[in-house]
Amino acid sequence: LTATATTEVVRDIQKQLAFKEDNVVSMSFRRANLAYVVRRTDNKETEMVHILRSVKGSAIIYVRSRERTKELVRHLQREGISANAYHALLETSVKNERQEAWTNDKTRVMVATNAFGMGIDKADVRMVIHYDVPNSPEEYFQEAGRAGRDGKKAYAVLLIDKSENRRLSQRLANNFPEKDYIRKVYEHLAYYYQLAVDSGMGHTFTLDTDNFIKTYHLQPIATESALNILTACGYIDYQEQPNLKPRMKFLLTRAQLDRLDDLSPAEHKMLTAMLRRYGTLFVDYTFIELNDIALHAEMSAQQVYQLLRSLTQQRILHFIPGRNAPIVTYLRDRVPEELVVIPEDIYEKRRDSLARRLEAMKNYCENDDICRSRQLLAYFGETEDNDCGICDICARNHPSKSKGKRVSEAKAAIRQLLSDGRQHTLNETIQLGMLDIHVKEALSELAAEEKIGCSGNKIWAIE
Secondary structure (H helix, E strand, O other), X not given: OOHHHHHHHHHHHHHHOOOOOOOOOOOOOOOOOEEEEEEEOOOHHHHHHHHHHHOXXXXXXXXXXXXXXXXXXXXXXXXXXXXXXXXXXXXHHHHHHHHHHHHOOOOOEEEEOOOOOOXXXXXXEEEEEEOOOOOOHHXXXXXXXXOOOOOOOEEEEEEXXXXXXXXXXXXXXXXXXXXXXXXHHHHHHHHHHOOOOOOOOOOEEEOOHHHHHHXXXXXXXXXXXXXHHHHHOOOEEEEOOOOEOOEEEEOOOHHHHHHOOOOOHHHHHHHHHHHHHOOOOOOOOEEOOHHHHHHHHOOOHHHHHHHHHHHHHOOOEEEEOOEOOOEEEEOOOOOOHHHOOOOOOOOHHHHHHHHHHHHHHHHHHHOOOOOHHHHHHHHOOOOOOOOOOOOHHHHHHXXXXXXXXXXXXXXXXXXXXXXXXXXXXXXXHHHHOOOHHHHHHHHHHHHHOOOEEEEOOEEEEOO
């Protein structure tokens, strides 16, 4: 919702609750310390690495697919940049472990889908890079806004290439496949589960998505969209990531467990923590929280997971890991394919809404005349007459306002780098977190002032 629309919704709620006064408090969306940048490139991977080497500090890279998180992590690690992947289908213990490492600066970059967002409590994120264009300005603003919450200068960079418009157009088609395709997915699903017409209501099945798609020669993205639309229509309940908790049960009695004398210290410590937290482990399968056990056993959730797997192999207990396999529940009996009704408010209206939001993102990417911050504020219903002064457009249109200051800052940073009295390479100046143009001018001025010496790729301070 825009700011104006949100305000109207709140006012309607207040009327329904019979508030005596209008208590709407509206706050600006403006982020004075966040520099929005749209970077056009022929090679997103190369540009991503260049940006990360130019600006120091913690970073998030948002992508739109789980596979891409892994691809980019491998690329960053080859480039010597510490990174990890985060997406919805990771085990909960793995998610928590990776988020903790990133939060504590043990990992610099988190490459993530939009599953990484809620609950982020890290104020010093210096950069959010969108490798893929988001579906809407709302999504972009929320994710970009995770940078610079400490109030210090931060960057929100959106990478685009010459194929971006085509991909955005294809995204609309993928999210809203033809209605006949949606009905075919419904029919294939019934065949997959061998459900007859007028049966199935209340039944829940796991869905091996890859096998289903391969069996009926379907398109992966369009099929997932079809399942979500069928859910909105009330035929099924499709959950891509149900996040079923892990559970376990002892296969030994308490007396038999107490007589075991070959448990390792770690196994003994973990089992003691479990027995203090859960009282029904000898009776039946019990849902457990790996993080809770890890906290009381003073170890990581991943260690607890590995120990439980080991004890399962030893037939001491049976541990069933949490799983995120998609599930399908039939909310009503199966109907013939031709009777599947897809209402206008679920299909046409939502498709048109997505088309408008994608068009707004396309305009944001292409508009190089108006301050980025003002463009976003205008979308959310705010009128702002002043440019932000720090986005890519402001930096280009008003170089005189900031160029001298930026060159002075670059000179100071270079002199600080050389203050150890040693020679340094020109490549090291790339990591100072400043634009190349400012660094090059700073080097020229320092050389002209005879404050630094240069030879080949080496620079040093002159006393």
